[in-house]
Amino acid sequence: MGSGKTTLARRLEHELPALRFTIDEWIVALYGPDLNAExxxxxxxxxxxxxxGQWKRAVTLGIHVILDYGFWTRRGRDGLRAEASALGVPLTFxxxxxxxxxxxxxxxxxxxxPGVLPIADETFTRLRPRFEPLGPDETALQVSFE
Known part of the structure; x- marks a missing residue:
């Protein structure tokens, strides 16, 4: 949270070009910004x-896709690696x-x-420690924001 995922995703969608899938934006569009914890x-x-279903269909059509997701756990990243491999598409973290x-x-x-999915201080404090950094065997492009 707050790392710049969506900023980078928006930049990449124009540079590649690609379809960008940002979960928070879809949640706000469909449910509004005021969802409670339940x-x-x-x-x-x-x-x-x-x-x-949408991003998988897009990549099978040869369209670049940006998944603006957190991929907070090794298990989640490994799952995406397996899906990309099964679809025969390259993957970059x-x-x-x-x-x-x-x-x-x-x-x-x-x-x-306006119109963003807010993150409460309590949510940030509770969820931030759940992030599992990339392991030494996980390949990724490093990005820093000034």
Whole structure:
């Protein structure tokens, strides 16, 4: 959270060009920005299931796809690697790193923007430790934002 995933995804969608799938944007469009802690996981699973079918169809048609997802766990990243391999498409992970203080600042600034899915301080504090950094055997392009 706050690492710059969506900023990078928006840049890449124009550079490649590609279709960008940003879960938060779909959740806000379909459910609004004010989901509570009980509603969010259900909405997220539903949106992710729909987007999965769409991005897989796009890559089979030869269209570049940007998955603006967190891929917070090794298991999730390995799952995507297996899916890409089964579809016969290349896969690139981007590693975004920045100090936690900067992530906090970005989240707070983002929360002021209209139409975004806000991230409460409590949510940030509770979820941030769940992120599993890339292992030494995981290939990724390193990206830093100034």
């Amino acid at each position: 509603e969010f996981p259900v909405a997220s699973r539903r949106v992710t299931a729909v987007l999965e 981007y590693a975004l790193e920045l100090p936690e203080e900067e992530a906090w600042r970005r989240i707070r600034r983002r929360n002021l923007e």
